[in-house]
Amino acid sequence: AQSVTQLDSHVSVSEGTPVLLRCNYSSSYSPSLFWYVQHPNKGLQLLLKYTSAATLVKGINGFEAEFKKSETSFHLTKPSAHMSDAAEYFCVVSDDGGNQFYFGTGTSLTVIP
Amino acid sequence: DTAVSQTPKYLVTQMGNDKSIKCEQNLGHDTMYWYKQDSKKFLKIMFSYNNKELIINETVPNRFSPKSPDKAHLNLHINSLELGDSAVYFCASIASGGSYNEQFFGPGTRLTVL
Numbered sequence: 001a002q003s004v005t006q007l008d009s010h011v012s013v014s015e016g017t018p019v020l021l022r023c024n025y026s027s028s029y030s031p032s033l034f035w036y037v038q039h040p041n042k043g044l045q046l047l048l049k050y051t052s053a054a055t056l057v058k059g060i061n062g063f064e065a066e067f068k069k070s071e072t073s074f075h076l077t078k079p080s081a082h083m084s085d086a087a088e089y090f091c092v093v094s095d096d097g098g099n100q101f102y103f104g105t106g107t108s109l110t111v112i113p
Numbered sequence: 114d115t116a117v118s119q120t121p122k123y124l125v126t127q128m129g130n131d132k133s134i135k136c137e138q139n140l141g142h143d144t145m146y147w148y149k150q151d152s153k154k155f156l157k158i159m160f161s162y163n164n165k166e167l168i169i170n171e172t173v174p175n176r177f178s179p180k181s182p183d184k185a186h187l188n189l190h191i192n193s194l195e196l197g198d199s200a201v202y203f204c205a206s207i208a209s210g211g212s213y214n215e216q217f218f219g220p221g222t223r224l225t226v227l
Binding site: 034041042044045046049051052088098099100101105106 | 117144146153154155156158161163168169203205207209213214215216217218219220221
């Protein structure tokens with residue numbers, strides 16, 4: 001069975017410092033992994049996705065994530081946080097058929113000016 | 114030219130009422146979903162339809178009834194609304210046929226039951 005664990009429910013960083021949002025997954029096969037961002041009172045927007053083409057995935061707004069099979073991790077990073085990055089972030093794994101998606105519980109990112 | 118749209122955006126109603134939320138996507142996708150997001154931001158899948166056929170039906174009270182008149186629309190009807198139904202409901206769609214395809218989400222419908 002597939003599942004996702006987001007290790008931190010809240011992360012606070014100062015503007016201009018690096019961001020690290022952690023995600024570990026459980027999957028019985030080679031997974032499809034996604035990061036979504038949800039700004040306050042908005043819908044979910046795709047940041048990036050892992051499709052097995054490359055282990056380091058670059059997304060929008062300067063975010064990237066690295067797929068590490070040995071660690072079953074897909075952590076999201078950004079070198080320098082911006083105030084506009086304050087949002088809820090969801091790590092997602094999909095099933096083998098690509099029909100069902102399993103969401104993590106979300107990480108709320110606060111950026112301190 | 115919104116990709117996935119939902120109406121209404123906000124819905125405030127009394128306990129015991131029946132209400133519907135509509136979702137439409139203009140992406141030509143085959144599969145659509147309803148999710149419920151609670152006050153702690155946790156997203157729970159409720160239903161999924163592929164080409165108007167129900168393919169995922171999680172443990173949801175039978176007061177919730179989805180309807181897909183065509184593959185571009187997936188509506189959610191809720192009977193006898195309860196306080197615990199208060200949440201944000203998101204519609205999403207995906208192009209089927211690839212395990213790397215991502216979901217596209219609507220803006221959400223915030224339902225408040227008084």
